[in-house]
Every structure is written in C-alpha cells, then in structure tokens.
Amino acid sequence: ILNVEQSPQSLHVQEGDSTNFTCSFPSSNFYALHWYRWETAKSPEALFVMTLNGDEKKKGRISATLNTKEGYSYLYIKGSQPEDSATYLCAFMRNYGQNFVFGPGTRLSVLP
Amino acid sequence: ETGVTQTPRHLVMGMTNKKSLKCEQHLGHNAMYWYKQSAKKPLELMFVYNFKEQTENNSVPSRFSPECPNSSHLFLHLHTLQPEDSALYLCASSQDQGNSPLHFGNGTRLTVT
Numbered sequence: 001i002l003n004v005e006q007s008p009q010s011l012h013v014q015e016g017d018s019t020n021f022t023c024s025f026p027s028s029n030f031y032a033l034h035w036y037r038w039e040t041a042k043s044p045e046a047l048f049v050m051t052l053n054g055d056e057k058k059k060g061r062i063s064a065t066l067n068t069k070e071g072y073s074y075l076y077i078k079g080s081q082p083e084d085s086a087t088y089l090c091a092f093m094r095n096y097g098q099n100f101v102f103g104p105g106t107r108l109s110v111l112p
Numbered sequence: 113e114t115g116v117t118q119t120p121r122h123l124v125m126g127m128t129n130k131k132s133l134k135c136e137q138h139l140g141h142n143a144m145y146w147y148k149q150s151a152k153k154p155l156e157l158m159f160v161y162n163f164k165e166q167t168e169n170n171s172v173p174s175r176f177s178p179e180c181p182n183s184s185h186l187f188l189h190l191h192t193l194q195p196e197d198s199a200l201y202l203c204a205s206s207q208d209q210g211n212s213p214l215h216f217g218n219g220t221r222l223t224v225t
Contacts, residue, residue: 046213
C-alpha cells in the first residue's frame with residue numbers, strides 16, 4: 001500500500017503572509033506528482049503536473065518544487081489571499097499506467 | 113464550468129433503495145474514474161474506465177456497480193447500500209490513464225439512511 005502524506009493537516013495564515021506545505025511520497029519509484037486545489041463546494045482543480053526531479057512550476061503566486069530522490073514536493077503560496085483558502089491535495093503515480101494515490105490534503109484558511 | 117458534470121448533487125436513499133449516479137464529460141477524454149471521499153480520509157479510487165473498458169476495480173463491494181456505455185458517460189449504480197457508504201462521490205476524467213491531469217465533477221453527496 002502506497003503512503004502519501006501531507007503536512008500540515010491544516011493551517012491558518014493572515015492575508016499577505018507567505019506559506020508552504022509538504023507532500024511526501026515513496027522515493028523508490030517515481031513517475032509523476034500532481035497538485036490540486038479544492039475549494040469548498042467546488043471540484044478539485046489541477047494546479048501542477050510534475051515529472052522531473054528538480055522541477056519547479058509556477059502559476060501566479062503559487063509555485064511548487066519536486067525532489068524525487070528524497071520523496072517530497074513543496075507547494076508555496078506567496079502573499080496569501082482569502083481566495084487561496086482551499087484544501088490542497090497532492091497525488092502520486094509510482095509507475096506509468098498505475099493510478100494516482102492521493103494524500104489527505106492540507107486545509108488552508110487565509111484570514112482577512 | 114469544469115467540463116465534467118455530475119447528477120444529482122445530493123442524494124438521500126434508504127438501504128433498500130436502488131439509485132444511480134451519473135457523470136458526463138465533453139472534454140474528449142478517454143479515461144473516466146469514480147472516487148469516494150469519506151470524512152477525514154483521502155480520496156479513494158473506486159473504478160477506472162479507459163476507452164470504455166474497466167481497467168480498475170479497487171476491491172469495491174458489489175453493491176456499487178459501474179457502467180460506462182461510451183467515453184463520455186459514466187454511471188454508478190447503487191443498491192442495498194449501508195450507512196457507512198455515505199460520502200461524497202466524485203467523477204473525474206483525463207485524456208488518458210497516464211500522466212494527464214484529472215478533471216473532476218462537483219460530486220454527489222450521498223446519504224444512506
């Protein structure tokens with residue numbers, strides 16, 4: 001059974017703060033990692049598709065890095081805004097064609 | 113608009129009822145998925161269809177029965193469910209069963225009484 005972990009489970013930050021959280025996955029085999037944002041009452045939305053060790057992706061104020069050798073990915077949010085409040089999920093694929101295993105998510109609340 | 117539409121949004125059913133969840137995508141994707149989100153648990157994969165063929169059944173009880181008549185439509189037939197089956201059921205699609213990102217519907221919130 002693959003174990004994909006995310007930390008912290010939840011966090012509260014003030015508007016304007018920068019924050020980051022972690023996704024950990026087995027480092028033995030790696031094919032891909034995805035990040036999703038899931039806002040309340042909406043559907044999860046893909047943020048990043050990451051495949052190569054050392055990958056760094058950016059979308060506006062949100063960026064992500066990937067370390068496949070040690071089995072982790074960081075998601076950073078610069079200057080958090082209330083609209084960033086959501087649950088952030090990572091999903092790990094060990095080998096091509098195997099299905100993604102999701103982490104439990106990090107629930108972010110940005111207070112105005 | 114996510115491109116993946118699920119109906120109904122909410123469903124309350126008794127343990128002896130039979131109901132179906134419907135999912136529709138017009139993104140031209142070839143793979144479709146059913147996921148279950150129970151309280152305080154990660155998203156759990158239930159079934160996968162790729163080019164209308166079922167490629168994954170993640171040890172799901174037979175009271176859940178999927179159907180994929182074509183690449184655009186996916187159903188989840190429910191019968192004799194248990195209260196512990198109450199959860200959010202999410203449908204998703206992707207271009208293929210490889211590394212393509214998943215596109216999710218809004219889910220059906222199911223309550224079994």
